[in-house]
Amino acid sequence: MAQKNRLQFIILGLLNIESKTGYDLTKAFDSDIGEFWTANHSQIYPLLKKMEKDQLITHHEEQAGPKLVKKSYDITTAGKAAFQEWLKEPSEADNSHDEFILKLYFIDSKNSPLLPEMINEQKQARAEKLNHLKQQLKDKFPTEKEKQQQNGHYNVLKHAIQRETDYLKWLDEIN
Template identity: 70%
Template sequence: MAQKNRLQYIILGLLNIESQTGYDLTKSFDSDIGEFWSANHSQIYPLLKKMEEDNLISHHDIQVGTKLVKKSYDISDAGKKLFDEWLQEPSDLDNNHDEFILKLYFINDKKSELLKNMVAEQLNSREEKLSALKTQMSDKFPNATAKKRQYGHFCVLQHAIEREAGYIDWLKQI
């Protein structure tokens, strides 16, 4: 079975919320979407071109300042249909690519100094990430109205917080 182009669906979903430039889409992967999916501009821009050729999106030009003109992308009816169909499909289970887990697999000695250093470094990183996620939650969802308006986003952020808290608990057991 062919691999789904999930990036295409992420872009369609973002454009289903609001019209965005390629730059705006790229920035989404540095913040919200970056919690569970990564992509860079070298993937996004060629895909935007292909999606436009496939009539899934269109663009309109927006004037920025006196000289700069940017393309702002919008989802088409065909794009909305494809996005809605994708949302209704069963989700594939996918393995996470966690380099720490990969390295941990190869540690043979429970008393290894390397293990202690690896765990301490990972614990520090995970605690920083958990703090950042909690800050993001309080900034983006300060009240019940915000939670209702973007309920899915709230759920994903809640999951990320619980994931990091669970990871920290597991690291402390090691």
């Protein structure tokens, strides 16, 4: 997909919180942000170079061990401005590329022998996802304090939980 380089803004958003290495950024997509966006380190490292060339970020080096030197990236004033600009722009809702929905579209008959198995598999996958999200909510937002401090993250998690819950409800209906 040749998209609107949203990854760049995610990186700016993360660096806006605090200075991070390419590895730190990569890790972020394994946890928090990974819940709703994906990125590989092989995409992140080259993009960091490009963003630095574009003067949205800079980097400084840190001696992290006897031999290891870490590159830590910092957002620039221009980067902060670009990030704020992006926040203000209208958002596009990329139609979610849901493979199950796609398949379902092509199954015209209510009596297709494929349907029960497909629906069950999907129910299980979605239920697992829902459990995982609920666990995340427990782990990351144990008290009101966290909800206040990271209200965006909280809203996003709540949204994901609602989405999965509603998806499961719909799966029950078409059964």
